Amino acid sequence: MLSAQHRGEFCDLDIVCNGHTIPVHKVIICLQSPVIKAACTGSFAESAGRYEIKDCSYETVQGMVDYLYTGNYDTCTKQLPKEQSEKPGEIVPGQRDVLSELIQHVRMFSLADKYLIDGLLELSRTKFKKTIREERDTCAFSQFVAEVYDLQFESSKELRDIVVESVRERVAVVPLKPSVQEAVDGLIDEIPEFAGDLASAGVRNVEKAAQRLWDPGTKENHTEGELSSLLHTTVHAQQQQFVAHGGSKIPFWAHTESVGEINLATYDFGGIGTYANLPHENCFVENESSEGFDIAILGAPFDTAVTGRPGARFGPNYIRAASKRRAYGYSIYTGVDPVHDWARIVDCFDAPLTWLDNRVALKTLDQAHRAISGRSTAHPEKSTVPRIVTLGGDHTTTLSALRSTYKRWGQVSVIHFDSHIDTWDPEVLGGGISDYARINHGTFLHIAHEENLILNSSIHAGIRAPLTRPKADMRNDRRCGFDTITARDFDTRGVKSIIDQIRQRVGETNVYISVDIDVLDPAFAPATGTPEPGGWSTRELATILAGLEGLNIIGGDVVEVAPAYDNNGETTALAAVDVVQAILELMVAQPVKAPAKE
Incomplete structure (x- = not known):
C-alpha cells in the first residue's frame, strides 16, 4: 500500500498542507484516525475527497502519513560536521541534529493528540524520551523545552513530565557545569509553567536527596552537591512562580503531594468569567x-x-x-x-x-x-x-x-x-x-x-x-x-x-x-x-x-x-x-x- 500511495495509485483522498498535496487511501487513514473519519463521512467538504490540515508543517504531516502506512516515521535530521567533537568538560552537539529530532517528536505528538491516533502518540512519546536522554547540547535543550511548553497543557503534560525529569537529572550532576545552570535558570525566568512544574518536582526530589544525605547507610560524597544544586533550582523556580503571579499563587514551599500534581498556571473554571x-x-x-x-x-x-x-x-x-x-x-x-x-x-x-x-x-x-x-x-x-x-x-x-x-x-x-x-x-x-x-x-x-x-x-x-x-x-x-x-x-x-x-x-x-x-x-x-x-x-x-x-x-x-x-x-x-x-x-x-x- 505504501508504494501505491507514493505513486498515487487508487488514492481517494488528498491531504493538503501549506500548498502541498499528499494523496492517500481513506481506508488506511480513517481506520486509524476517528477525527479524519468523522470529517470524511459526514456532510462536510472533506467528504468530497480533500482534507486540509492547517497550522502544521508539511514534513510533520508527511511523517504522520508515513506512520499510518508503516507504523513508524523518520525524523528530519542533518549530520553536523564530523570535526565538531566533544571537548572535555563541555556540553556540545553530537553528530546528529538532535534538536530537530526532538522538535519533530514534539510536533508528531501534538498531531497525534489532535487526530486521536493512539499508536502515533505512544511512538512519538517513546522516541522523545529516548532522544532527550541522548541530547547534551545546552542551547538545543532550551529550544526544545520551549517547544514543548508552547503546546496546550492538556495534550503535553506527559512530555512536560519527561522534560522536568530530564532537568532534574542534569542539575543533579556534580560538579554542575555553569552552562547547564544558566540554561535552566533562563528557562525558569522565561516560562512560568516550566517554573511551576520544576518547583513541584523539585520539592519532592530535595526531600529524597536530604533523606539520602542524613541516612548513614546511604550517604555518598556527591549527595551534598546534588542537594545544593536541587535546592538552588527549586528555590529559584518557587520565587519565579510567586513573583510572576503577583503573590496570588500559593507558594510552593507550602507544597503537599496533591497540590504538586496541579498546574496552577492554567485554569478552566477560575479567573475572570469570560x-x-x-x-x-x-x-x-x-x-x-x-x-x-x-x-x-x-x-x-x-x-x-x-x-x-x-x-x-x-x-x-x-x-x-x-x-x-x-x-x-x-x-x-x-x-x-x-x-x-x-x-x-x-x-x-x-x-x-x-x-x-x-x-x-x-x-x-x-x-x-x-x-x-x-x-x-x-x-x-x-x-x-x-x-x-x-x-x-x-x-x-x-x-x-x-x-x-x-x-x-x-x-x-x-x-x-x-x-x-x-x-x-x-x-x-x-x-x-x-x-x-x-x-x-x-x-x-x-x-x-x-x-x-x-x-x-x-x-x-x-x-x-x-x-x-x-x-x-x-x-x-x-x-x-x-x-x-x-x-x-x-x-x-x-x-x-x-x-x-x-x-x-x-x-x-x-x-x-x-x-x-x-x-x-x-x-x-x-x-x-x-x-x-x-x-x-x-x-x-x-x-x-x-x-x-x-x-x-x-x-x-x-x-x-x-x-x-x-x-x-x-x-x-x-x-x-x-x-x-x-x-x-x-x-x-x-x-x-x-x-x-x-
Whole structure:
C-alpha cells in the first residue's frame, strides 16, 4: 500500500498542507484516525475527497502519513560536521541534529493528540524520551523545552513530565557545569509553567536527596552537591512562580503531594468569567494598546420587551459559565476549535443596559454594537470589520445588531431559527398602544424590514408556534422578506432538503444568524420565556448549522435563555454554548472582508 500511495495509485483522498498535496487511501487513514473519519463521512467538504490540515508543517504531516502506512516515521535530521567533537568538560552537539529530532517528536505528538491516533502518540512519546536522554547540547535543550511548553497543557503534560525529569537529572550532576545552570535558570525566568512544574518536582526530589544525605547507610560524597544544586533550582523556580503571579499563587514551599500534581498556571473554571476563557477587552472605548479583534462576544442583558416569562437578562453570564469547559474544545466532526484558530476573539462583556426604560436600554445597545463594529481587526487581510456574536437577552436585542450590521455591511439576509415568526405587525402584537410598546421580541423583524435593514432573501427555520391571524400573519411575514421552514419539515423532508433550501435562499449575500433557543424542543431547552412543544433536538439544530459552512456570516446571536427555568443538568445552557460554538466555527471557516459602510 505504501508504494501505491507514493505513486498515487487508487488514492481517494488528498491531504493538503501549506500548498502541498499528499494523496492517500481513506481506508488506511480513517481506520486509524476517528477525527479524519468523522470529517470524511459526514456532510462536510472533506467528504468530497480533500482534507486540509492547517497550522502544521508539511514534513510533520508527511511523517504522520508515513506512520499510518508503516507504523513508524523518520525524523528530519542533518549530520553536523564530523570535526565538531566533544571537548572535555563541555556540553556540545553530537553528530546528529538532535534538536530537530526532538522538535519533530514534539510536533508528531501534538498531531497525534489532535487526530486521536493512539499508536502515533505512544511512538512519538517513546522516541522523545529516548532522544532527550541522548541530547547534551545546552542551547538545543532550551529550544526544545520551549517547544514543548508552547503546546496546550492538556495534550503535553506527559512530555512536560519527561522534560522536568530530564532537568532534574542534569542539575543533579556534580560538579554542575555553569552552562547547564544558566540554561535552566533562563528557562525558569522565561516560562512560568516550566517554573511551576520544576518547583513541584523539585520539592519532592530535595526531600529524597536530604533523606539520602542524613541516612548513614546511604550517604555518598556527591549527595551534598546534588542537594545544593536541587535546592538552588527549586528555590529559584518557587520565587519565579510567586513573583510572576503577583503573590496570588500559593507558594510552593507550602507544597503537599496533591497540590504538586496541579498546574496552577492554567485554569478552566477560575479567573475572570469570560466566554470560554477568552481574553477580555473594554470594546466600548478606543484603546490604543489593543491588538484589535476579529470577532467579539457581547452580552445583552435585556428582557423587558417579552410577552411571556422574563429572566433572559441573566442569560449572558449563564452561557459564559457553561462555556468554561469549551476553553479548549476541538470538534469531533471537523477537528476545529474556533476559539483558538486564526481569528482573535475577545469577550467584551455586557453592554451597560438599564431595565427601567426600554428606550434608553435599546439606544445603549445600538451604541455598543456600533462602537464594537468600529474597532480595528487583528487580521485586516482577512476581515476589516469585527463580527459580533451576541448573548441575549430577549430577541428584541437582535434589532440593535441588525442596525449595526446595516451601518457596516449594508442589508443582510437573516437566517432566523425560532419557534415563532417574530414578524408580527406591531399594531397587532404591540396593541398599537405606543411607540414604546410596539418594539418587542415578537415584532423586531417587522421593524427591521420597515427600517430597510434586511433583504427579501431571509428565512425562518423551526417555526411551529400558533399564529394570531393565520392568513394575515403569513402575508405580512412574506412582505417582510421571509420564507418559512417549519419544525415538522425536518421529519417530512429531511435535513439535506432543509440545508439546501436555506443556502439557496440566502445565496451569496451577507448573512446574519439569529437563534432563539426556543427553536429547540423544551425537552432540550426548557429555560426560555415562551417554550413551544414539538421542536428540534440539539443534534438536529447542530447538523443544520454545520451544513451552512461557506456562507458569508457577518454576525449572529443566541437569545431567550432564561436560567431560572433550567433543569439540574443545565441542558439549556449547554445547548446555547453549542450554538455559539457552531456560529463561531462558521465565522472562522469563512472570513468575510468588506469595507465599513459610513
